[in-house]
Amino acid sequence: MKVLIVGSGGREHAIAMAVAKSPKVDKIYCAPGNAGIAAQAECVPITAMEFDKLADFAQEKAIDLTIIGMDDPLVGGIVDVFEARGLRVFGPRKNAAILEGSKAFSKELMKKYNIPTAGYETFDDADAALAYLETAKLPIVLKADGLALGKGVLICNTLEEAKDGVKEIMQDKKFGTAGNRMVVEEFMTGREVSVLSYVDGKTIKIMSSAQDHKRAKDGDQGLNTGGMGTFSPSPFYTKEVDEFCKKYIYQATVDAMAAEGREFKGIIFFGLMLTEDGPKVLEYNARFGDPEAQVVLPRMKNDIVEVMEACIDGKLDTIDLQFEDNAAVCVVLASDGYPVSYKKGYPITGFEKFEGRDDRFCYHAGTAFNDKGEIVTNGGRVLGITATGADLKEARANAYAATEWISFENKYMRHDIGKAIDEA
Ligand code: AMP
Ligand code: GLY
8 A cells, every 4th residue: 555644743753653564555655744754754845735736646646545644734624635536535524623623613512512621601802702801710711713733722820811811812813813713711620631532433442541741841831832742541541531531522522523414534632631520621633642642653553554444434343442551651852942942953863773673762753854964953843752661650761761862952851751650
């Protein structure tokens, strides 16, 4: 088979490595890919939002399966463009990717189908939102409706902060058109868990749980980022939590989408908060998490291509999804200054230590080749260093040891990824 992966981050590198293990696959392309993905795939210089060019390429090369890694093209309707041309593609159509693309939609869906989530109001108008805030309980959470690179959520402790937030989102349009509508949500407390799943429209199969660390600095300080590190499984995702979510959240979401005429095929990522009143949905994503994929996929025993094809064909019920009985930790190596401003173009060394290993992985997120053919830093999040181990503590020690194998100028990482597991 020939497979095309659309995307260019650490998540797509993890997908590419999983696809490369499939005995069914003899050629992988990635558009646009990066300097690390180039080891598994032939990278093609087409960006993820160029739907027609991507579909032309898929037709030209007779691609058997295209996998969409990123949220923007999914929400923009890339799957519909491929399907209209009779191309096989893994991911939700536009009318289902709205589960991630509009927070107002997802909140309404959860309310209508009694799926546990925080209480909320939706606003199209800044004045109405400001008036509502006067009597709302603090702290309060403001969310831009649309995609905002994971940054469109503001947690406000005072009325002043909340008013400024409404201005930023709805009037100054800090997150662009994503802020034309806004969700104002009750603040919840508890541990967060990410649960990824495969969905074929009717059946849902849950992957092993994970936890992200979104803040830039140790101790969950600093600004929100795309994710500074992950671990899997989460010791806080107990059997009890799993049973609750299976009963009230997972299948309920798939059934709700089907009932709305928005059959969902692809990945549903459940961002959960384990509150005192039980697990509640913080958000849905319509794709693998980044860097959740980097700790979940290396632990998956199944052939990823077989699972994805089963989703497309509505036969996921025939798949016995299995994960290794081990643990994985991913530590993101970033450029110092991320997520605000940082320099690019520094040469990176040390990759050779990861070659040929199946227990240490160096996933490339923001890397490129310079004109001398060296691999250099090319983004805020540069690499994701993943290690497995018999348990989380061993995996964490292994991952941090492996971060030392890599050198580049302005290398920055958090030193407390997975520290919460000590409390479990
Ligand atoms: P989201 O993109 O909706 O997952 O929000 C990003 C982050 O903001 C989440 O991972 C949480 O840490 C935090 N967050 C979002 N909604 C709430 C909420 N209702 N209460 C508390 N924290 C929240
Ligand atoms: N790591 C969070 C996300 O991918 O949205």
